[in-house]
Amino acid sequence: MATMTLRINEEDSKLIKKYIQLHDLTISEFARQSMLEKIEDEYDLQVLRQAMAEDDGVRISHEELMKEFGL
Structure with a gap:
C-alpha cells in the first residue's frame, strides 16, 4: 500500500x-x-460535455417513450 503526505x-x-x-x-x-x-x-463532467456536443436536439415525450416500449 502506498503512503502519501499532505501538508x-x-x-x-x-x-x-x-x-x-x-x-x-x-x-x-x-x-x-x-x-x-x-x-x-x-x-x-467530461462524459456529459461529450454527450452534449453529440446531441442532435431530437426529443420525444414520456408518452412516446412508453408507447415505444409497450408500456
Whole structure:
C-alpha cells in the first residue's frame, strides 16, 4: 500500500479533524473517498460535455417513450 503526505495549514487541519470525527471516518478513508469522488466528478463532467456536443436536439415525450416500449 502506498503512503502519501499532505501538508495543510492548522485551520484546515482542525476543520478536517472535526469533520472526520463527526462522520466516524479515518483521515485515510476521508482522503481516499474525497480524491476518488473528485476524479469521478471530473470524468462524469467530461462524459456529459461529450454527450452534449453529440446531441442532435431530437426529443420525444414520456408518452412516446412508453408507447415505444409497450408500456
